[in-house]
Amino acid sequence: MAATLHDVAHLAGVSIKTVSNVVNDYPHVRPETRHKVQRAIDELGYQPNATARSLRSGRSGAIGLVLPELSLSYFAELADEVIAEAEKHGLVVLIEKTGASREREIAVLSSPRMRLTDGLIFSPLGMGQDDAELLAVDYPLVLLGERIFGSPVDHVTMRNVEAARAATEMLIGLGRRRIAVVGAHVDEGVGSAALRVQGYQDALAAAGIPFDPALVAYTTLWHRANGAASMRELIDSGVHFDAVFGLNDALTLGAMRVLQEAGFRVPDDVAVIGFDDIEESRYAVPSLTSVDPGRASIARTAVQLLVRRIGEQGGRPADPQEVLVDFEIVPRESTGTGSLAVASSSAATPAAR
Amino acid sequence: MAATLHDVAHLAGVSIKTVSNVVNDYPHVRPETRHKVQRAIDELGYQPNATARSLRSGRSGAIGLVLPELSLSYFAELADEVIAEAEKHGLVVLIEKTGASREREIAVLSSPRMRLTDGLIFSPLGMGQDDAELLAVDYPLVLLGERIFGSPVDHVTMRNVEAARAATEMLIGLGRRRIAVVGAHVDEGVGSAALRVQGYQDALAAAGIPFDPALVAYTTLWHRANGAASMRELIDSGVHFDAVFGLNDALTLGAMRVLQEAGFRVPDDVAVIGFDDIEESRYAVPSLTSVDPGRASIARTAVQLLVRRIGEQGGRPADPQEVLVDFEIVPRESTGTGSLAVASSSAATPAAR
DNA sequence: CGACCGGAGTACAACGTTGTAGTATCGAGT
DNA sequence: ACTCGATACTACAACGTTGTACTCCGGTCG
Secondary structure (H helix, E strand, O other): OOOOHHHHHHHHOOOHHHHHHHHOOOOOOOHHHHHHHHHHHHHHOOOOOHHHHHHHHOOOOEEEEEEOOOOOHHHHHHHHHHHHHHHHOOOEEEEEEOOOOHHHHHHHHOOHHHOOOOOEEEOOOOOOHHHHHHHOOOOOEEEEOOOOOOOOOEEEEEOHHHHHHHHHHHHHHOOOOOEEEEEEOOOOOOHHHHHHHHHHHHHHHHHOOOOOHHHEEEOOOOOHHHHHHHHHHHHHOOOOOOEEEEOOHHHHHHHHHHHHHOOOOOOOOOEEEEEOOOHHHHHOOOOOEEEEOOHHHHHHHHHHHHHHHHHOOOOOOOOOOEEEEOOEEEOOHHHOOOOOOOOOOOOOOOOOO | OOOOHHHHHHHHOOOHHHHHHHHOOOOOOOHHHHHHHHHHHHHHOOOOOHHHHHHHHOOOOEEEEEEOOOOOHHHHHHHHHHHHHHHHOOOEEEEEEOOOOHHHHHHHHOOHHHHHOOOEEEOOOOOOHHHHHHHOOOOOEEEEOOOOOOOOOEEEEEOHHHHHHHHHHHHHHOOOOOEEEEEEOOOOOOHHHHHHHHHHHHHHHHHOOOOOHHHEEEOOOOOHHHHHHHHHHHHHOOOOOOEEEEOOHHHHHHHHHHHHHOOOOOOOOOEEEEEOOOHHHHHOOOOOEEEEOOHHHHHHHHHHHHHHHHHOOOOOOOOOOEEEEOOEEEOOHHHOOOOOOOOOOOOOOOOOO
16 A cells, blocks of 8 residues: 555666665765655655564664553653653653553563563552562663662652651641641552651651551542542541641542531641642642652653663663652642632643643 | 574474464464474563564554643543553554644654554644545544544544533523633634534523623633633623533633632532533532543544454445544532532542552 | 776665465375 | 375565665776
């Protein structure tokens, strides 16, 4: 169907290689030959066959991005930024989702379905530290997240402990002493939840505030519904609190919603801070103070590290890098620190529907 | 680096084709030969080279999904469902974003970067009816959205007019007569905005309510910030209204937020309904009544149509199909019709972080 | 004036896979 | 004893591209 170099060569009356040379802008082609070939290319609407090129060159020009779920805002926004950065490097992004299942994650790592890609950016939620050696694959891989440390691959992660500590300290700075945590995971020594709870405890300890286990609400997942449910339990338990630290924004928005249904005023009765700084937090009622964990920087760094690995020639590979990105707290109304006007702070929002 | 059929064949002492036959489970291989080859495959960790397969077969097993922006919830959720459906067909999804720019959309259609895919699901926002002929590409293409009609490609779209009419009728049914619309586009005869405004006007006309242009708020984009800004203008204009129909949920959530800041009670003073039924609408305060335009069904249908096209052999292709999916109104608190409990109506939410 | 050089273009092989045609072997049927 | 047919396997070509090695030609230099 589609035209090939062979067709163009035939029409232009030159060899197939000369056409290839024109297409790739090689020197040593006379201007008149070049024009003749160009005319044939235009006439046939020739487009190089990407698959054949890949086979020849060993590069596909695509990278894979493996995520739990795109409908979670954090990951959607991350994917958006990965795609944007990849495009700067002339790469296209193939997305696979795992639903946070350990089995699916492991399967994807060895899946021939992804073999079209030159490398993978991998964000696991189901796998844990014990699975570290499964990451030693024979293609370029960049790991995201806080499930696995110290494995022999490039790893981009956020300062979970420090950021959580800073968030908690902000609440303490507001005079709050009874700070609830929403989203802890039972019996898990690994992952974002454990690290953020650690930061929370560090802040309490530093401020001389005793840690009260009754203030910790556990969830399995980090969706809005889970935040709502565990806030309901917390309220029903009758424990007193004057602030909430939600371990991600989705959870926190769900929790904040229940708080308000139950008649608590935010931030007057309860100050609330989240984690992730997803876009909707900016437009919640009240707008949600949140930790921006450096998402944009994570996306950029991950693509850059991957590109570097892909570019590595046969020689001995560079040592695996562990990159920590900087975080930032974005103060808004839910801690009584943001401006009330929202329409004016509309920021740059690139697209409509 | 990676093992090839050739390596396996050498190790097993058979021909390369026999290995291929084992890999592809062809008959006419003796069990003992099969085992011998299988051992060699395992020993070398052989994985078929997807690129070479593609070249040989003319299929890559990947489809492209072209969207304005993944950080818009509607598209993120759509992408999620496209990926899930694609997987059922053994396909992997490559995502390209256009930022809703007409130039980028047109560029993507002829981009060799996407040539790795077997076909495209294309959701334009910048292109218009005049660009219809640009869709006549020489690869399988399924069009989404309401920007272009009647072009010779498969097209999946929603019942914009009917759904908007039903939404408006719901508000009328609640006794509201002064219904504002947020998100209209100036001077645009095409696209979701125009169609939904049409449905709104149809409903008014059918109910004998005069159409008041002062109740129509215009925006360029459909982000939360735009909804917030135009609601602010609407309020400042002093016009009286007792209901709001937002042309998508993001807009509507922004508008609802401003309404509440301004002291209006929702739904008592102003009933609000949105369009898209994105996940966060379920957790807004109050939860937002919305039109589910059939997103899941759009994703499934689009993939299925594309798969059918890809499977078409050389013969004359099937006529282009125009598919309209069904919508549904999901009543929630913002129209005083939903239940107040939210934690219990948590629905099925597949993943955490 | 022959050797040499660079430009312009070509032929061929190779990337890793699979379809097609072919060979060799064996048992069964006439 | 011979064909026939099935089984088990192999050799080769081809998918469309590009790197390497080659030829051919006109011009320049010693």
